[in-house]
Amino acid sequence: MMTSSRSPLEPRAALHRVIGDELRARITDGRLPIGAALPSEAELCREFSVSRGPVRQALAALRAEGIIAGGQGAVAHVVGSVPTQSMTSFLSFSEWAQSTQRRPGQRTVELAKRAATEDVAAALSVPVGELVVEIIRVRLLDEVPVMVERTSFTLEAGRHLFDFDTDSGSIFAHLKGNGVELVAARHTFDAVAAEGIDAEMLDVPSGSPLLRERRITSTGAGVPVEYSDDRYVPGQVTFTINNTAASGSSVVRLVPDQ
Amino acid sequence: MMTSSRSPLEPRAALHRVIGDELRARITDGRLPIGAALPSEAELCREFSVSRGPVRQALAALRAEGIIAGGQGAVAHVVGSVPTQSMTSFLSFSEWAQSTQRRPGQRTVELAKRAATEDVAAALSVPVGELVVEIIRVRLLDEVPVMVERTSFTLEAGRHLFDFDTDSGSIFAHLKGNGVELVAARHTFDAVAAEGIDAEMLDVPSGSPLLRERRITSTGAGVPVEYSDDRYVPGQVTFTINNTAASGSSVVRLVPDQ
């Protein structure tokens, strides 16, 4: 009654995703400025030649991201474009840095296979003493050290790293190419003081504050693959989180304004 | 064909939310342990006497939170119970502390009405010099100071605070009672060194690291109401984020294991 000219059920396309991406694009490029009212659901149905289902799914996703608001009885309107990063961009320092104006760099300090210590074993859900692959790298932006990263991989995933130049490419891209897909991560933030080696590598005074992010990354099946302890020099990188009462939140890593 | 005995369209109930909460409860209390397979969609339909729509909505929400995984063709299964906190629990220190074993406390240092400085004005989207309500409080857990909080409210929201005992109740509960509903927040994390007054109030050495959370909280319409600069003593409180490639992420504030 409302659309048609489309046989019931075409191949596959994930229409709701198509619609959501299109609306997101209109918001970010200004065709739907902040405060503007979105087209009504019925209009979107006509425009995309779909039924209300996919349209509502797309709107629900936008609402969960905090990009649109409004509700029962009233047309939804744009409340702001929340900066969003894909999962891979959030996980991979290399990929993230490329999306900023800063020039990324990295220096591998150590790549080793060794027995898991207690905390690493707990994070990766393996027995203490099991072999893991550990890599320590200093990350740079415009030649300035901003982060030191101590990452432990399970042997299964980490063995791919020995035939790989850890100073150039992205580890995540390399792992993905080898069939290791990381889709879930858990990040914990706190502050620590820079100590001996870290202070030296990051070129900051001993005892000065660092932002620490500890991260456990898992496959879709929930199997932990990576545990990392990353320590950031303040003022260079911050982490930003958006959350709304309705549903979840999104996480973004940003270079602060200056 | 599958359920019924329920007239088409009862009042209002948000069945998908009921179903989601029930499943969440089963997972957290162990009736659905990690790794267990969920009932099939058809079974859930029978059990709750609903059609597939609400069931699928509930499962989609659980999947977005990273609690369940699995999909096309296979029954979904539990991959882990992600600790989740409601928005209010995440925003309100008082409410959050009550869900831990620690005994919360607070000491109001200052409550004032003053002209907005540049950074506050920018955060709250008001002109520089506009009157705002600022409150400085030290937050305690088991009598130990763990955080100092500098919060600025717009005058509209903040004027309710002067007839309120800021040492006892929750500001958020009080604001909600006065019709100010906060539903969206943006948090930014970094590390700073403890300086003069902060170090004194938190009873830590000057120059020691603090975890800083800066937060802008808005109403559903996207109007900023609160800007806060909270500084945490390390080791007492951490922030944890879960995110998955599919969909968003959730944010949690936790007391670390010790």
Next chain:
DNA sequence: ATTCGGGGCATGTATATATAAGTTGGCGAG
């Protein structure tokens, strides 16, 4: 001029149905 209803429109929720596609397990051929 201001306020109070009512109706139209838009969204929220739920049902029934249909097709595509992935998973799993069993059966038969080599």
Next chain:
DNA sequence: CTCGCCAACTTATATATACATGCCCCGAAT
């Protein structure tokens, strides 16, 4: 005994429909 293929089951996606409820605006009454 093993390998491969197929059938049954289950989920993902989409359509059409129906009704409940909340906004918003316009017109009438005060």
